[in-house]
Amino acid sequence: MPISFLAGAWGEVEVAPVRWSSTHVSACIPPGPPPPGHGPVTIRKSRHRPWVRSHRSSVERRFLPRCPYPIEDFRHRRKWMGKRWFGLATGVTVLAATLVPAAPAMAAPTFKVPFPCNQTWSGQTRSNHSPANAIDFNRTDDLGDPVVASAPGTVDVVTNLGDTSYGKYVRINHGGGHTTYYAHLNAFNVSVGQTVGYGRVIGYVGTTGGSTGPHLHYEQRLNGSSVKIKFNGAQALYWGTKSYSSDNGCAGTDTGAGTVNTAGSPLTVRSGPGTGYSSVGTVADGANVTIHCQTSGTTVTGTYGTSSIWDRIGSGRFISDAYVYTGYDGYIPGPRAGHEFIRQMAKFNAAANVTHAQ
Template sequence: MKSFGFKVILVAILLLGTGFFNSSQASAVGPSFQMPFPCGQTWEGQTRTNHNPQNSVDFNRSNDLGDKVVASASGQVVTVRNLGNSSYGKYIVIDHGNGWSTLYAHLNSFSVSSGQSVSQGQKIGTVGGTGNVTGPHLHFEQRYNGSAQKIKFNGSQITYYGAKNYTSKNSCSNEGVTGTVHTESGVSLNIRSGPGTNYGIVGSVADGQTVTISCQKHGETVTGKYGTSDLWNYIGEGYISDTYVYTGSDGQVAPTCN
């Protein structure tokens, strides 16, 4: 019996040494995290060995100041804090249960308050340049029991270490994204058969009308109500320039059309 007991203890020690009982094993199972941006948006994610914490990621894209930041998974907001010009600046922490949380830092503004429940894809703030930064971006962390983990979206780990473009699938659905048409002159906007003014007119949409964007495609560069862009929105009948549609966010907000 003594020999058997010794063997059991020895096996347990060996298993602990190999990490079989390591508490970090639990971190492999967590919420179905998605990117902290609306469906269809593409952002460059940068990871580096000198990042603090090392497993965090910085997200950037052109003219991203004020862009919408959304919850990576459903949960409860536990921190909404402003550290001014130091550290994270304006940041939010969401508790997702079972030891998991996410942190969103350097925000320009808050859209939630501490104690509030949020759903995946819900707006929580906007991209900013607050805190100890050199320019606007989103600093993002996935934490397990307070420790930053290597980040996963759709169950797949992002690239460590370096920069790579990622497209959000957060709250994507067949229903599409809604937007409101605003023309500078108040006249109706032509719907085209393709992403450009050289394509045939297949209909029109009135100024102020709400449309559903099922997908988007790059085409002719157009200057309109909301700046200059080569992005075109497919709204069922055909395409309209994104520069005449207000969705609450700059850039691509729906999946790319085939």
């Protein structure tokens, strides 16, 4: 068979195992026919010097001992290098697994029902909800009812989307990629950057945004994606409606404590949670008071800043929390909003706010 040339100065020449006529090949292979089993030899010309590639070097290397050109056995080298790279990759993988163990995922917080202690709410899940894993909470006449943080964290969103989507909503960052959303609120009770704990009132049930009636839209998310909701480690009902009883902020007592601080003057006690209610007495500066529950009312600026929280210290007796030291920035984690009178006062204030806004 004749020699087959591939055109081009840098091309390849295939030498058939019958006759030898290439200058480069004759310098490497002795005259005469190759032995049985001899395979083709490729001559590649380069800028600097040609080299001989043996297709079957185990046979041909015996006949190319004095070849002045480098011989490469690609088949052998490919297998050898493949083993080298595989071994190296395996070693690196084992070393990485040994020296850099994977960090364990941060455990999810223990989420609780987002309403005050001992309250019972109806929660609904449905496959056509957006997102599907969210829960809509309702109970009778719930406009203005307090909504509380379902786990400790930092408030990172307090915003109003107007008449669309979530309307007024709060987001709490619980760390480890875990966040909770509280949407369609009537009003806020926290600000961005504020640290909250169990039972901390963050807002009030409303019907803002794309809502068609008062309710709380609640979500739990992990790394931004909605996940199936769990309370105290137990998954909520999917799909359907279920009653959920809250143990959020239950402190094992029905009362809280505070100390009045007015810098000298007695503090006026009102018959309801606001300055518009009649005066029913006073409390001396420095007096210790028992707080039976808390609710929102008229905004007052006092010793501890501006606050709309009012403390019920007896039947029909309310004082502004702006003048009471409780050890908490805002609502205390114990008693509040469990009394029907307080709920009605909150609804009255919420309705008044809506009417005023119109």
